[in-house]
Amino acid sequence: MVLISAVGHVYWNFRLKRALDPAIFAWWLQVFGSGLCLVLAAFSGVRWTVPPAGWACAFATGAVYAAYYCLMAESYNRADLTRAYPIARGVAPVASLALGVLLLGENPSKLGWIGIATVCCGLWVLAFGADQGEPRRASTGVGLAVMVGLCAAAYSAIDKKGVSLVSPVLYLGLTFAIGSGLQGMVLLAGGRRGAFLREIRNGPVELLSAVTVATLSYLLVLAAMQSAPVSYIVPLRSTSVLLSLVVGRIWLGERVTLGRAVSGALVVVGIALISLFG
Numbered sequence: 001m002v003l004i005s006a007v008g009h010v011y012w013n014f015r016l017k018r019a020l021d022p023a024i025f026a027w028w029l030q031v032f033g034s035g036l037c038l039v040l041a042a043f044s045g046v047r048w049t050v051p052p053a054g055w056a057c058a059f060a061t062g063a064v065y066a067a068y069y070c071l072m073a074e075s076y077n078r079a080d081l082t083r084a085y086p087i088a089r090g091v092a093p094v095a096s097l098a099l100g101v102l103l104l105g106e107n108p109s110k111l112g113w114i115g116i117a118t119v120c121c122g123l124w125v126l127a128f129g130a131d132q133g134e135p136r137r138a139s140t141g142v143g144l145a146v147m148v149g150l151c152a153a154a155y156s157a158i159d160k161k162g163v164s165l166v167s168p169v170l171y172l173g174l175t176f177a178i179g180s181g182l183q184g185m186v187l188l189a190g191g192r193r194g195a196f197l198r199e200i201r202n203g204p205v206e207l208l209s210a211v212t213v214a215t216l217s218y219l220l221v222l223a224a225m226q227s228a229p230v231s232y233i234v235p236l237r238s239t240s241v242l243l244s245l246v247v248g249r250i251w252l253g254e255r256v257t258l259g260r261a262v263s264g265a266l267v268v269v270g271i272a273l274i275s276l277f278g
Helices: 002-018 022-044 052-078 081-104 110-129 136-165 168-189 195-202 204-225 230-237 240-251 258-277
Strands: none
Touching: 002 022, 002 052, 002 081, 002 204, 002 230, 002 240, 022 052, 022 168, 022 195, 022 204, 052 081, 052 136, 052 168, 081 110, 081 136, 081 240, 081 258, 110 136, 110 258, 136 168, 168 204, 195 204, 204 230, 230 258, 240 258
């Protein structure tokens, strides 16, 4: 289930990269994803009661989602999938661990610190050493990818509390609904009203397939967490970093230099060390 989820995560990011307008595509992902989750919640018989703390978590995650999808879309506008995706996925676990150390007083093991250093080395190669001479636009995309990873760490920390208060399916539906509402206001303020229908007309099948895969992938991870240790799930999911290199090379025609391949492998190894021994 976890490996299928990793494939699904790369798939919807690939569709986002290929979209006519990635920001609008991401908005539709949240809108349809919310509807799908709420329908699943209705037919699965979950309790629809949401305590005040649950609403607080949902609104906080929704706000982070709005920033997350806007930043991710702009990152893909400016940088390759094979560069932006591994950076975003690598920053998230390091940032999460940093939050644990600084705010919760956690103390990583020696192998945990080695994992942090390994991920940082991989990210450094991706950001500064893998593709010298690329235009400034791509460098901006790298910075945006780092911010995407920070957003992922933030909503993961909030969700850990949120799913303990609200059914995961209902919680995901609420956060998507709130996130799409906030992101929609940002997009409308930018004068992009006509882009909404243009995006869905451009590729409705691709959009709906991405929505379905993204939502079900997340639910697969939640199901796996009920029967397998999280410390094994996170390293398995990190294989999506290597899958993104394959997808970017074959279906997007991007350059996968030796630097990108090595840095992608370093990120995967580092995430595994953090998750298993950190």
